[in-house]
Amino acid sequence: xxxxxxxxSVGIVTPQIIRxxxxxxxxxxxxxxxYELIVETYGTLNADASNAVxxxxxxxxxxxxxxxxxxxxxxxxxxxxxIGPGKPIDTNTFFVIGLNNLGGCHGSTGPQSINPETGxxxxxxxxxxxxxxxxxxxxxxxxxFGIQQWxxxxxxxxxxxxxxxxxxxxxxxxxxxxxxAAAPRLSAxxxxxNEVARQAITRDPDFNNGHFYENGNVPKTGLMLARMxxxxxxxxxxxxxxxxxxELREGKISYDFNPQFEVESYLRYQGERFSTAFDANxxxxxxxxxxxxxxxxxxxxxxxxxxxxxxxxFMVISFTSDWRFSPERSREIVDALVAxxxxxxxxxxxxDHGHDAFLIPNPRYMDIYSAxxxxxxxxxxxxxxxxx
Amino acid sequence: xxxxxxxxSVGIVTPQIIRxxxxxxxxxxxxxxxYELIVETYGTLNADASNAVxxxxxxxxxxxxxxxxxxxxxxxxxxxxxIGPGKPIDTNTFFVIGLNNLGGCHGSTGPQSINPETGxxxxxxxxxxxxxxxxxxxxxxxxxFGIQQWxxxxxxxxxxxxxxxxxxxxxxxxxxxxxxAAAPRLSAxxxxxNEVARQAITRDPDFNNGHFYENGNVPKTGLMLARMxxxxxxxxxxxxxxxxxxELREGKISYDFNPQFEVESYLRYQGERFSTAFDANxxxxxxxxxxxxxxxxxxxxxxxxxxxxxxxxFMVISFTSDWRFSPERSREIVDALVAxxxxxxxxxxxxDHGHDAFLIPNPRYMDIYSAxxxxxxxxxxxxxxxxx
Numbered sequence: 001x002x003x004x005x006x007x008x009s010v011g012i013v014t015p016q017i018i019r020x021x022x023x024x025x026x027x028x029x030x031x032x033x034x035y036e037l038i039v040e041t042y043g044t045l046n047a048d049a050s051n052a053v054x055x056x057x058x059x060x061x062x063x064x065x066x067x068x069x070x071x072x073x074x075x076x077x078x079x080x081x082x083i084g085p086g087k088p089i090d091t092n093t094f095f096v097i098g099l100n101n102l103g104g105c106h107g108s109t110g111p112q113s114i115n116p117e118t119g120x121x122x123x124x125x126x127x128x129x130x131x132x133x134x135x136x137x138x139x140x141x142x143x144x145f146g147i148q149q150w151x152x153x154x155x156x157x158x159x160x161x162x163x164x165x166x167x168x169x170x171x172x173x174x175x176x177x178x179x180x181a182a183a184p185r186l187s188a189x190x191x192x193x194n195e196v197a198r199q200a201i202t203r204d205p206d207f208n209n210g211h212f213y214e215n216g217n218v219p220k221t222g223l224m225l226a227r228m229x230x231x232x233x234x235x236x237x238x239x240x241x242x243x244x245x246x247e248l249r250e251g252k253i254s255y256d257f258n259p260q261f262e263v264e265s266y267l268r269y270q271g272e273r274f275s276t277a278f279d280a281n282x283x284x285x286x287x288x289x290x291x292x293x294x295x296x297x298x299x300x301x302x303x304x305x306x307x308x309x310x311x312x313x314f315m316v317i318s319f320t321s322d323w324r325f326s327p328e329r330s331r332e333i334v335d336a337l338v339a340x341x342x343x344x345x346x347x348x349x350x351x352d353h354g355h356d357a358f359l360i361p362n363p364r365y366m367d368i369y370s371a372x373x374x375x376x377x378x379x380x381x382x383x384x385x386x387x388x
Numbered sequence: 389x390x391x392x393x394x395x396x397s398v399g400i401v402t403p404q405i406i407r408x409x410x411x412x413x414x415x416x417x418x419x420x421x422x423y424e425l426i427v428e429t430y431g432t433l434n435a436d437a438s439n440a441v442x443x444x445x446x447x448x449x450x451x452x453x454x455x456x457x458x459x460x461x462x463x464x465x466x467x468x469x470x471i472g473p474g475k476p477i478d479t480n481t482f483f484v485i486g487l488n489n490l491g492g493c494h495g496s497t498g499p500q501s502i503n504p505e506t507g508x509x510x511x512x513x514x515x516x517x518x519x520x521x522x523x524x525x526x527x528x529x530x531x532x533f534g535i536q537q538w539x540x541x542x543x544x545x546x547x548x549x550x551x552x553x554x555x556x557x558x559x560x561x562x563x564x565x566x567x568x569a570a571a572p573r574l575s576a577x578x579x580x581x582n583e584v585a586r587q588a589i590t591r592d593p594d595f596n597n598g599h600f601y602e603n604g605n606v607p608k609t610g611l612m613l614a615r616m617x618x619x620x621x622x623x624x625x626x627x628x629x630x631x632x633x634x635e636l637r638e639g640k641i642s643y644d645f646n647p648q649f650e651v652e653s654y655l656r657y658q659g660e661r662f663s664t665a666f667d668a669n670x671x672x673x674x675x676x677x678x679x680x681x682x683x684x685x686x687x688x689x690x691x692x693x694x695x696x697x698x699x700x701x702f703m704v705i706s707f708t709s710d711w712r713f714s715p716e717r718s719r720e721i722v723d724a725l726v727a728x729x730x731x732x733x734x735x736x737x738x739x740d741h742g743h744d745a746f747l748i749p750n751p752r753y754m755d756i757y758s759a760x761x762x763x764x765x766x767x768x769x770x771x772x773x774x775x776x
Contacts, residue, residue, distance in 0.1 A: 028643035188628035188651045195652040196616045203609045221591045228584045240576035255416035263576045264583040
């Protein structure tokens, strides 16, 4: 590891692309004949492949969880605070896999990929993906690495929903499930915010019904608006007050339509940066996957029934100021797990950082996370441990 | 009153336009040389003009508070639930004035009006209005009607901010001030939502830097997005759950990008309706007036100092599920009034209707409102009462 990286960093990491030739049937009724997943791994898989942790990403996340792609990269992967030597997901103990989900825009097969039937990018013709579809693709990824059973499947937000779905769909294939800042399904308000974002994107004249790759434009305004709006829902009212208050950019109000307040220019900056870095079709697809996630729906809308066959232990974590997926929503998951007589721990962490708190190394959060992952480590079967 | 209107309706009402020739200096440093206000009145002004109630409107409101413009009109004015014979603002007792604020798009001078200097609509060149500017224009409206002192100034949301500003700017000219579902100033989160709405409007290609009247287009998409977003902030999470839940439009998910959930089509409908009915420049102006409202700013950011000279009695009402201007924000107003030793009543009303609750005739709210307005009536000086 270069001197310039912190001691607890995984250092320089290199993604790899794995190709799958077995067709993947999807919830929407279509299938992907073949597909690629881009992944990163950290740590070393032990001999019986019993120390593997799968980390699932949220709406705009990807496979780059931790470390740096080069010495020039200024920011590490998105969950670097939680993954590395001595960190909660300790890479001295665990073999960690991050992937970009199908439908993503960071290297896995998605709307930007070439549709073999047409020779052009899929664009809007890429099939809608669901959380169960992703879990199925991740199960095949586990097979590829020879991992019969994950030590843990971990995720925050939409990533936590994937972790929960794993416990339902493949009860034999994980020992622990960590569901952080998630919800058992979206509320009407959550869906409403997603719909505003989708309308912003699809009504952008540069969206061109999703076929914008051909003409070289991207629906920047739509993506910018979607991200600005998303950003508001990731922060808390208190957190924004603390971060921005009503601070004026120029010290005093100038009574015009230019941005006056720090929060305005911050959001514009975030929105504009995102608008050239993310794919609009992927954004639409990810929000739909969120809207459609509802594992209880197939069990008479009874979440306890949905998790009845789960075999793993659960850790659920929520954050007090998260109003996107509030602690109340996490408690719905906990209550269902308790009703189904599962082993579940629950922590509600004090934080002003809203939904974003799951990405921020709040000491109490990191302590809880580390303590639980030590339990996950202690559940690695002895043969695996010796080999580690 | 036609048979078809309810007994407690003010019935058919006709707006009037009042022209003011005295220039109005504005906070932004510019002035309006002359201007018009469109108003509606209900009830009868008594001989000493002591029974007048001014009702100030919120972001998208107007002068049409109550009753119907014709027998064909299916919906009454926006606060018909609170204004009429026997209703909280009882038109058997009070003379009620509603106006469209300057900068509005319902008949008062605003961005759609002809700029006398150019012979074209003002458009984006219409000056930015502030809450104190509106209060000044409303004081001249009081003069026009010979009203020296309002029995009460009443408003919800941005309207409540105007009521508060009245108590500060014209302490002699009102006996009662009713501040409903308001806040002493916007939070960073409030400003952030406004900024997303403004970006949606101003980046709409049909906005044409605000000069869209000339080419006959309107920035429909931008206004639609602004309204959809606004609508989410007017409703509560619980209220949306109750109203829409996760009800599917077609009974089952169809895995495409069409609206699947009732809440999506509801928001689209609301947004599209608004996009052809409201003026984009007015929307921008109203959101800026909200952002800039901060009466404490001139008093060392001490709201108690700002209200120190107020002479009226105050009624502050908030609603439990209002997260746009939460009860906490109303309590900031109450605390400042208490600190300044003002006479203040406060009610926090249980409601699932979020910010919109101030428009909805919840029985407990109406009871509190009526009881307070009876006190306002009892404070009408005896001569005025005899004349009524």
